[in-house]
Amino acid sequence: MTIRVEAVSKRFGHFLALDQVSLDVSSGSLVALLGPSGSGKSTLLRVIAGLETPDAGRVWLTGEEATQKRVQERRIGFVFQHYALFKHMRVGENIAFGLEVRRVPRAVVKERVEALLELIQLQGFKDHYPAQLSGGQRQRVALARALAVEPPVLLLDEPFGALDAHVRKELRSWLRRLHDEAHMTTVFVTHDQEEAMEVADEIVVMRQGRIEQTGSPKEVYDHPVSPFVMSFLGPVNVLQKPDSQASLNRIFLRPHDLLVTDNPQPNAMEARVRHISFLGSEVHVEIILGDGQVVEAHLPTAQAQGLAEGQRVYVQYRSAKTFPMYYEI
Amino acid sequence: MVEPPPLPIDGPRLPGPRSRVWRQWLLIGFVVIFLTLVLLLPALNIFVQAFRGGLNGFLTALTNPPFLHAAGLTLMAAAIAVLLNTIFGLAAAVAIAHHQFPGRTLLISIIDLPFSISPVVAGLMLVLLYGKNGWFGPWLEGHQIKVIFALPGIIMATVFVTMPFIAREVMPALEENGTEQEQAALTLGATPWQTFWRVTLPSIRWSLLYSLILCNARAMGEFGAVAVVSGNIIGKTQTLPLYVWEAYVGYDTQAAYSAAVLLACLAFITLIAKHFVGRWAGMRHKSH
Numbered sequence: 001m002t003i004r005v006e007a008v009s010k011r012f013g014h015f016l017a018l019d020q021v022s023l024d025v026s027s028g029s030l031v032a033l034l035g036p037s038g039s040g041k042s043t044l045l046r047v048i049a050g051l052e053t054p055d056a057g058r059v060w061l062t063g064e065e066a067t068q069k070r071v072q073e074r075r076i077g078f079v080f081q082h083y084a085l086f087k088h089m090r091v092g093e094n095i096a097f098g099l100e101v102r103r104v105p106r107a108v109v110k111e112r113v114e115a116l117l118e119l120i121q122l123q124g125f126k127d128h129y130p131a132q133l134s135g136g137q138r139q140r141v142a143l144a145r146a147l148a149v150e151p152p153v154l155l156l157d158e159p160f161g162a163l164d165a166h167v168r169k170e171l172r173s174w175l176r177r178l179h180d181e182a183h184m185t186t187v188f189v190t191h192d193q194e195e196a197m198e199v200a201d202e203i204v205v206m207r208q209g210r211i212e213q214t215g216s217p218k219e220v221y222d223h224p225v226s227p228f229v230m231s232f233l234g235p236v237n238v239l240q241k242p243d244s245q246a247s248l249n250r251i252f253l254r255p256h257d258l259l260v261t262d263n264p265q266p267n268a269m270e271a272r273v274r275h276i277s278f279l280g281s282e283v284h285v286e287i288i289l290g291d292g293q294v295v296e297a298h299l300p301t302a303q304a305q306g307l308a309e310g311q312r313v314y315v316q317y318r319s320a321k322t323f324p325m326y327y328e329i
Numbered sequence: 330m331v332e333p334p335p336l337p338i339d340g341p342r343l344p345g346p347r348s349r350v351w352r353q354w355l356l357i358g359f360v361v362i363f364l365t366l367v368l369l370l371p372a373l374n375i376f377v378q379a380f381r382g383g384l385n386g387f388l389t390a391l392t393n394p395p396f397l398h399a400a401g402l403t404l405m406a407a408a409i410a411v412l413l414n415t416i417f418g419l420a421a422a423v424a425i426a427h428h429q430f431p432g433r434t435l436l437i438s439i440i441d442l443p444f445s446i447s448p449v450v451a452g453l454m455l456v457l458l459y460g461k462n463g464w465f466g467p468w469l470e471g472h473q474i475k476v477i478f479a480l481p482g483i484i485m486a487t488v489f490v491t492m493p494f495i496a497r498e499v500m501p502a503l504e505e506n507g508t509e510q511e512q513a514a515l516t517l518g519a520t521p522w523q524t525f526w527r528v529t530l531p532s533i534r535w536s537l538l539y540s541l542i543l544c545n546a547r548a549m550g551e552f553g554a555v556a557v558v559s560g561n562i563i564g565k566t567q568t569l570p571l572y573v574w575e576a577y578v579g580y581d582t583q584a585a586y587s588a589a590v591l592l593a594c595l596a597f598i599t600l601i602a603k604h605f606v607g608r609w610a611g612m613r614h615k616s617h
Binding site for chain 1: 509510512513514515516518519520523527528531532534
């Protein structure tokens with residue numbers, strides 16, 4: 001099922017949450033809406049679901065206009081950040097809900113619930129109440145509940161945002177595997193770039209109610225169209241070129257694109273190590289350049305063996321970006 | 330990690346253990362004496378007085394036709410008033426808790442109005458509107474509809490006085506639950522009606538039941554407003570509290586106290602029901 005959003009705008013009071021947003025999601029793809037809070041990513045997802053009505057613009061689902069369709073007619077599965085499980089129903093009843101309101105025969109419901117419990121590996125939890133489950137288990141139940149009606153589109157609003165790091169990682173790869181098996185069109189909202197890169201085929205970077213860039217994780221990471229996208233997708237150093245004060249002459253460098261050695265190199269900048277943090281496989285080195293600017297370099301631990309705080313070093317960079325048309329981040 | 334600053338050593342001085350015990354008993358003693366004088370003794374006295382003429386006197390008083398009629402009328406008026414207030418209270422609570430609309434705060438204040446208006450004034454307001462010389466009086470008379478000095482008036486007065494109970498009790502529960510569960514139900518294909526019956530209503534069932542009990546207790550015991558609108562016609566528009574008053578004023582203490590015992594029993598049953606509902610709800614909450 002394809003999703004098409006056409007010039008959608010949405011305003012909450014004086015706040016413009018979506019500003020003429022257009023987006024195409026191809027059938028069967030897994031798309032991440034990535035952006036900081038207030039960028040409009042959740043609103044866009046809720047407009048697609050029909051939980052918000054856009055002030056302007058149109059939404060199409062599978063080539064059919066759905067702007068005026070009610071939520072319950074859109075056949076979408078929606079997963080909320082805080083699970084939104086029915087607190088007064090047991091796990092099995094939660095999962096069965098979508099089937100029961102559609103008057104699916106009882107025997108079919110029972111079978112489907114069992115299959116879904118197995119899918120989310122909570123076979124023994126059918127008669128538990130949501131409050132008796134951990135956060136990760138609740139979100140799995142919420143997923144099973146959404147999947148029960150076999151929606152062609154699955155929308156997830158910060159599905160792992162309320163979970164701790166370990167469970168989050170597990171559920172992420174689980175979602176990826178699930179999508180690869182079931183092939184439904186999936187759109188999820190996140191503010192975590194790592195999550196977006198790990199799970200999605202395509203990342204839609206949003207900022208201030210607009211789409212800043214769309215592309216595969218590699219595209220948006222390697223070829224960001226703006227300083228914002230570059231800095232949102234990963235750590236970045238901003239260097240002022242020595243010959244100019246104008247903001248046009250800023251250079252953007254990924255910390256892992258810096259080469260740091262302790263013997264002099266042609267074209268290298270002379271610098272001094274200010275601080276070293278050891279992170280296991282990587283070492284983060286804070287460096288003061290000759291003109292006083294501070295940059296951070298991320299080096300594999302093996303390459304950083306000879307470095308010490310206060311040491312004189314030589315810095316080069318593999319690749320850097322400039323954004324002449326942008327004046328500031 | 331930054332060390333938290335040390336806590337100040339000189340906190341407020343607590344009284345020594347001896348003076349604390351002394352103060353505790355003083356407070357408890359005061360409360361017990363106060364409750365005995367104001368609540369316990371008067372309630373007990375009713376029972377003593379009602380059975381002064383033995384069980385026989387009590388039973389005779391309770392089989393007296395005007396009494397039976399008053400009891401029946403009270404139960405019927407309370408049942409209808411509670412039903413109407415349940416529908417209104419749920420609608421108002423859902424509207425206020427789940428929706429933003431102009432006049433929302435005004436509606437909250439209006440719902441609270443009956444708490445601050447004297448029931449007698451409430452009754453008068455109804456008489457002035459629906460009575461013979463009221464605004465709607467001529468029209469009602471023309472259509473042979475009797476509101477004042479009749480059951481509709483009694484129900485209206487009871488509804489007026491008990492209006493805030495259900496809306497007020499259910500609103501915080503709805504607000505606490507938020508709207509995400511309802512949204513989830515809609516995305517799963519439920520109609521708004523199914524969503525209300527299967528998601529919203531069950532999620533507030535305990536606070537609803539609690540408020541029903543309170544509302545019913547108040548509805549059965551209402552005196553002032555009903556006294557004004559009903560006309561207190563024996564065997565016709567006399568409710569139980571009015572019957573008690575009439576019997577008392579007419580020096581028929583046996584009838585007055587017997588009826589009062591019945592009202593008190595209804596109150597006790599309500600109290601016990603309320604207590605258990607509160608406990609069940611508390612237990613459910615903990616296990617969730």
